[in-house]
Amino acid sequence: MAVASISQADWSLHRKGHIDQKRHQEKIKEAIKENLHEIVSREDIILSDGKKVVKVPIRSLEQYKFRFDQNKGEGVGQGQGGTKVGDVIGRAPSEGQGQGQGQGQAGDQPGGDYYEAEVNIEELAALIFEDLGLPNLEEKRNQQLEAESVTFKDIRRTGIMSNLDKRRTIKENIKRNAKLGAARFQNVRNEDLRFKTWDPEIRHESNAVVIAMMDVSGSMGEFEKYIARSFYFWMVRFLRTKYNNVEIVFISHHTEAKIVSEEEFFTKGESGGTRVSSAYQLAYEVIQQKYAPSDWNIYPFHFSDGDNMFSDNRLCVELVKQLLEVCNLFGYGQIKQGWYPAGTLMSVYSQEIDHDKFVAVTIEDKEDVYPALRKFFAIRQPVEA
Amino acid sequence: MSNELDQLRAAIEEIWEFSAANTPLDPFPIHFEIVPPGVMYEIGAYGVPGRFSHWTHGKAFHQMKTMYDYGLSKIYELIINTNPAQAFLMEGNNLTQNKLVIAHVIGHSDFFKNNAYFHHTDRQMAETAGVTAERIRAYEREHGEKVVEEFLDAVLAIQEHIDPNLRVIRKPRDPQPQGPRRSRGTEFDDLWELRKGEEPEAPGAPMRRKIPEEPEKDLLLFLLEYAPDLQDWQRDVLNIVRNEMLYFLPQMQTKIMNEGWASYWHSRILREMDLTPDEHVEFTRLHSGVLSPSPRGMSINPYYVGFKIFEDIERRWNGDLTEKERREYRERNHGAEWPHKGKGREKMLEVRELENDVSFLRNYLTSHLIEDLDMYIYRREGDEWVVVEKDWRKIRDMIVESMTNFGYPYLVVEDGDYRRARELYLKHCFDGRELDQNYALKTLRYVHQLWGRPVHLETIVDEEPTVWTYDGEKEVVEAHAAA
Numbered sequence: 001m002a003v004a005s006i007s008q009a010d011w012s013l014h015r016k017g018h019i020d021q022k023r024h025q026e027k028i029k030e031a032i033k034e035n036l037h038e039i040v041s042r043e044d045i046i047l048s049d050g051k052k053v054v055k056v057p058i059r060s061l062e063q064y065k066f067r068f069d070q071n072k073g074e075g076v077g078q079g080q081g082g083t084k085v086g087d088v089i090g091r092a093p094s095e096g097q098g099q100g101q102g103q104g105q106a107g108d109q110p111g112g113d114y115y116e117a118e119v120n121i122e123e124l125a126a127l128i129f130e131d132l133g134l135p136n137l138e139e140k141r142n143q144q145l146e147a148e149s150v151t152f153k154d155i156r157r158t159g160i161m162s163n164l165d166k167r168r169t170i171k172e173n174i175k176r177n178a179k180l181g182a183a184r185f186q187n188v189r190n191e192d193l194r195f196k197t198w199d200p201e202i203r204h205e206s207n208a209v210v211i212a213m214m215d216v217s218g219s220m221g222e223f224e225k226y227i228a229r230s231f232y233f234w235m236v237r238f239l240r241t242k243y244n245n246v247e248i249v250f251i252s253h254h255t256e257a258k259i260v261s262e263e264e265f266f267t268k269g270e271s272g273g274t275r276v277s278s279a280y281q282l283a284y285e286v287i288q289q290k291y292a293p294s295d296w297n298i299y300p301f302h303f304s305d306g307d308n309m310f311s312d313n314r315l316c317v318e319l320v321k322q323l324l325e326v327c328n329l330f331g332y333g334q335i336k337q338g339w340y341p342a343g344t345l346m347s348v349y350s351q352e353i354d355h356d357k358f359v360a361v362t363i364e365d366k367e368d369v370y371p372a373l374r375k376f377f378a379i380r381q382p383v384e385a
Numbered sequence: 386m387s388n389e390l391d392q393l394r395a396a397i398e399e400i401w402e403f404s405a406a407n408t409p410l411d412p413f414p415i416h417f418e419i420v421p422p423g424v425m426y427e428i429g430a431y432g433v434p435g436r437f438s439h440w441t442h443g444k445a446f447h448q449m450k451t452m453y454d455y456g457l458s459k460i461y462e463l464i465i466n467t468n469p470a471q472a473f474l475m476e477g478n479n480l481t482q483n484k485l486v487i488a489h490v491i492g493h494s495d496f497f498k499n500n501a502y503f504h505h506t507d508r509q510m511a512e513t514a515g516v517t518a519e520r521i522r523a524y525e526r527e528h529g530e531k532v533v534e535e536f537l538d539a540v541l542a543i544q545e546h547i548d549p550n551l552r553v554i555r556k557p558r559d560p561q562p563q564g565p566r567r568s569r570g571t572e573f574d575d576l577w578e579l580r581k582g583e584e585p586e587a588p589g590a591p592m593r594r595k596i597p598e599e600p601e602k603d604l605l606l607f608l609l610e611y612a613p614d615l616q617d618w619q620r621d622v623l624n625i626v627r628n629e630m631l632y633f634l635p636q637m638q639t640k641i642m643n644e645g646w647a648s649y650w651h652s653r654i655l656r657e658m659d660l661t662p663d664e665h666v667e668f669t670r671l672h673s674g675v676l677s678p679s680p681r682g683m684s685i686n687p688y689y690v691g692f693k694i695f696e697d698i699e700r701r702w703n704g705d706l707t708e709k710e711r712r713e714y715r716e717r718n719h720g721a722e723w724p725h726k727g728k729g730r731e732k733m734l735e736v737r738e739l740e741n742d743v744s745f746l747r748n749y750l751t752s753h754l755i756e757d758l759d760m761y762i763y764r765r766e767g768d769e770w771v772v773v774e775k776d777w778r779k780i781r782d783m784i785v786e787s788m789t790n791f792g793y794p795y796l797v798v799e800d801g802d803y804r805r806a807r808e809l810y811l812k813h814c815f816d817g818r819e820l821d822q823n824y825a826l827k828t829l830r831y832v833h834q835l836w837g838r839p840v841h842l843e844t845i846v847d848e849e850p851t852v853w854t855y856d857g858e859k860e861v862v863e864a865h866a867a868a
Contacts, residue, residue: 004401006394006474008419016435017427017450020443023534027440063441064542064827066794066842069819073765076784078678078685081759083772089682089763090770 028117031061033127040128040373041230041366045121056119125237128370129377159195168194208243208297210236211286213279215304217254218271224335228303229266230369231333235301238377243297249286253279255309259286276308276345280319284326293326301331301376306345313344317352324355331376332360390419392480400487403658409734410650412494413508414469417487421476426450428473429463432633435515437625438522439537461675462647464490466497466636468508481660481667488654492647495737500642502549502635502741510632517625524618536619539831540626545793546604547627549634600797600812604832605630607798613807614837623835637791638741645691646737648676652692678759683770685760685784693758694749698736699729710753747785752777760784786816794820799843809836813844820844822853822862829855 032039035056039045045054077089155165170185173192177184214220214228232248239246250265251257257278260268283300291298300323308316324330334346349360361372397417404410420428428434430446461482464472472490474483497503507513525533601607605627609620636643655668676689700706704726706714714723725732736745755777762774762783774780789795795814803810809832813820825842832840832855839856846864854861 004397004415004417006390006397006417006419008390011420011424014424014427016438017423017430017443017446020438020440021447022443023438024440024443024447062827063444064824064831065545066543066796066813066828067821067824068794069821073770074783075683075763076685076780076787077682077761077763077772078690079682079759079761079772080678083682083759083761083775085761085772085775087772088769089772091768 027061028119029127032056032117032119032124036128037367037370039124040234040370041227043226045124046226046230046233053118053120054124056117056124061117121237122241125234125241128234128373129238129241154197155194156197157191157194159197163196163198165194165196206243206297207245207247207295208239208299209291210239210246210248211251211283211298211300212248212265213251213253213257213283213300213302214265215254215274215276215279215302215307216252216268216270217274217307218269220269220305220335221337223337224303224305225266225269227335227363227366227369228333230366231303231363231372232301234369234373235299235376238373239299247291249283251279251282251286253282257282274304274308275312276302276304277312277315277319280316280323284319284323287323287326298327299329299331300327301333303333303335304345305336306334308345310344313348316345317348320349320353320358321355324353324357327357329357329359329376332358333363333372334360335363337364393417393419393474393483396480396484397487400484400491400654400658404488404491404650404654407657408650408654409730410491410495411499412470412491413467413498415464415472415490415494416469417472417474419474419476422453423450425463425473425475426453428465433465433510433514433629434471435511435518436629437514437518437537439534439541441541461671462486462489462493464493464497465511466503466506466508466632467511468498470494470497471511479667481664482671484664485651485655485668485671488651489647491654492650493643495650496639496643496646499734499738500635500639500741501739502638506632506635507628510629514629517629521622521625524622528618533622535834536622537626539834540605540623542828542831543604543835544626544630545791546602546796547606547630547634548601548603549631549638596801597798600799602795602797603627604796604798604811607801608835611801612836615835634791635741638743638788639745641687641691641694641742642737642740642745643691644688645693645695648688648692649695649733683763685758690750690758691745693754694745695733695736697751697754698733698749701725701729702732703727703729742788743785746781746788750781750784755780786818789816794818796842803841806838808839808841811840811842813842815845819846822846826853826855826860826862829853829860833857 039056042056045056079087079089083089155168169188169192172194173185173188174183176189176192177186210232212228212232214225236246236248248262250260250262252260252265252268252270253274253276254270254272255275255278259282279302280300287293287298320330320332332346332349346360346362349358359376361368361375363369363372401415404412426449427446430449431442436442461475461478462472464470470490470493472486472494474486478486497506521533521537596611597607605623608615609623609627615623652672655672660668676692677686678689679686701710701723702725704723706723711723715721736749740748760780761772762780763770764773765771766773795816796811797814798809799812800810801807811832825844829840829842839854841852841854843850843852845851849864851862851864854863
């Protein structure tokens with residue numbers, strides 16, 4: 001008769017599963033990168049309100065095989081007893097939740113075809129901005145302010161007596177005595193002593209302010225607002241990776257401009273005409289009052305459909321030039337959807353403003369948000385008109 | 386720790402000897418290894434320790450580990466089909482848990498050794514997998530990790546399309562399709578004989594040998610032999626994957642039987658051995674945890690179903706039929722009485738030797754069992770899954786159908802020289818279930834990657850013959866196709 005045996009080896013160096021798992025995670029990252037233009041404007045991320053981890057659908061990670069159509073969702077199951085025809089045994093999560101784009105991707109069945117990866121928003125932001133930089137970064141006075149603090153980080157066997165860690169020292173002593181057979185605190189020797197050590201931490205303080213301006217006149221619809229919203233969402237996240245302190249001022253305008261809350265900025269619409277200069281004027285005043293260019297990196301950005309009062313255009317150009325003097329970068333995004341003729345503002349700017357801190361982008365589609373971000377934060381690319 | 390090891394060694398010896406003396410089991414010797422949970426899940430994910438690296442294994446490992454971390458599942462038992470068999474016990478499991486696992490895997494080891502479908506499996510698979518993994522590692526160094534990974538992506542996508550009945554690799558045939566050589570060719574004379582009585586070739590049309598001569602189920606083998614542009618290392622990788630699948634297929638084919646068999650024997654062994662009252666309570670709790678319907682009701686628990694069927698076979702072949710069963714038997718057999726008596730164990734041993742899940746369920750999943758196990762067919766209706774069928778025949782037929790060809794669509798290679806342009810023409814042997822078009826088109830891309838020329842798949846959509854094609858640039862869907 002054959003035998004049975006048993007053994008126990010040291011498996012602590014066994015890493016194969018972890019190595020292949022790491023490759024799997026790299027593949028997820030690659031897949032996310034390929035789909036960034038879609039992911040960037042996903043509503044469930046933009047509206048995630050502080051959630052740290054979001055689910056991102058990835059198409060390329062699914063392991064495709066020849067398989068039967070799953071649509072009918074038929075199968076053999078097993079109950080706890082007494083199940084009858086007509087009994088409901090489960091409920092499907094309703095489809096398309098949190099997607100809302102209305103257009104499916106061609107060739108994809110609803111649900112099930114995606115591999116959903118959980119990603120940290122910070123990581124996502126890092127991927128989006130991986131090869132992007134902050135243009136025109138200037139050394140601000142505040143930046144040189146170093147805040148020094150002390151943290152105790154480590155325990156060592158040598159140190160000065162005033163840093164003696166008494167609790168650990170007693171523990172070590174008892175441990176040593178226990179080995180000798182008497183687990184008591186006695187006969188303290190040098191080898192029992194434990195000291196706290198500390199490191200000074202120096203943080204560089206730096207500040208940035210985004211002045212988010214948006215046209216809320218009648219011509220700006222849901223789509224335009226959503227585009228602006230996704231843009232600001234990522235912009236703020238990007239700036240937060242570069243600065244300790246990022247503030248945003250929301251200015252909405254039609255013929256008059258006012259400072260509003262974030263909520264109002266993205267939801268409220270007004271009717272009437274458009275006078276863009278009112279927003280720039282207000283932005284300039286805010287900078288003068290609260291955000292001295294010597295202390296702050298300033299990023300004004302304006303979204304509009306470009307449909308400005310013609311008589312106002314000249315003043316706008318003047319104010320943009322004025323703002324360019326004090327800010328790191330001025331962005332103008334013109335959102336154009338469908339067959340509406342483009343507004344005039346973009347053509348005026350492209351003719352009149354030639355400044356390397358001025359970036360103008362046109363967005364026609366949700367998927368344009370990502371290229372627009374890249375253009376805005378591209379490292380020293382000459383700006384195309 | 387050494388105390389724990391001693392306890393386990395004693396338990397293994399005790400159970401092993403008890404089983405040898407009191408059961409008809411005839412297992413391979415088993416070597417047990419105590420491992421931490423992470424390693425347990427890794428081996429579970431790879432199927433065999435030391436198997437080649439691929440991100441899909443990493444994905445499976447991660448999923449298993451996550452399930453474990455969240456307490457959603459626990460692998461209590463893991464045994465590798467080798468001789469001697471390798472079984473794994475999880476660090477941190479208590480002694481009763483381990484006793485159950487030990488008794489359970491003795492059942493598996495017996496099944497591996499004696500079930501006909503396992504007869505040709507590689508009993509040195511752990512070594513084989515380690516050696517081939519090293520070869521694949523060398524290919525990665527030589528050709529680049531990404532190149533090897535992409536090739537494996539394609540092969541793994543179709544790895545189930547092999548033919549376990551073809552165990553021998555045939556000698557590679559001449560991969561060049563050839564016309565007849567009328568001028569010289571006595572060796573082809575028999576071919577001309579075979580064609581007698583068939584329609585004569587149109588004058589001037591070149592004759593060709595059909596490739597494959599018969600529809601070929603083993604897609605991997607066909608690619609291995611005929612794919613025009615594969616390099617040697619790629620053929621080797623195809624062969625490695627195919628051999629590993631030949632090794633894993635019997636396990637996929639006998640999941641219900643194998644688990645049912647092992648569960649039957651762990652319950653018999655532990656029930657008859659001396660356990661302390663505490664151990665007995667713990668054992669009963671564990672046993673009923675293993676043998677309970679799946680909690681969501683959307684699948685069946687193979688342990689439970691297999692266990693009940695084996696118990697039912699034992700009861701009926703022992704002759705303990707209910708009056709109803711006797712009457713039903715008489716009605717079906719012109720008044721003849723149920724002939725079996727006292728043959729329960731003998732019949733069980735025969736079943737474990739000869740059947741696989743498909744025949745096991747078809748032959749032994751009775752109406753009474755389906756009722757007793759509360760099995761049903763459900764379907765998705767709107768946002769709900771609803772029980773739509775309780776008829777036992779339909780339930781049995783559906784579960785048998787779902788396991789046919791290990792649950793994968795049955796495809797064959799029809800033509801390796803389609804349109805005389807060496808395009809590959811696959812055919813889905815339609816059994817009433819349509820294919821997932823999106824998945825099929827994506828998978829055709831992989832087949833194209835391996836074949837190197839346009840690939841086609843014929844199937845049925847809405848009762849119409851349809852051909853899906855990937856030609857290297859675009860996907861084409863064409864109805865009303867004719868091969």
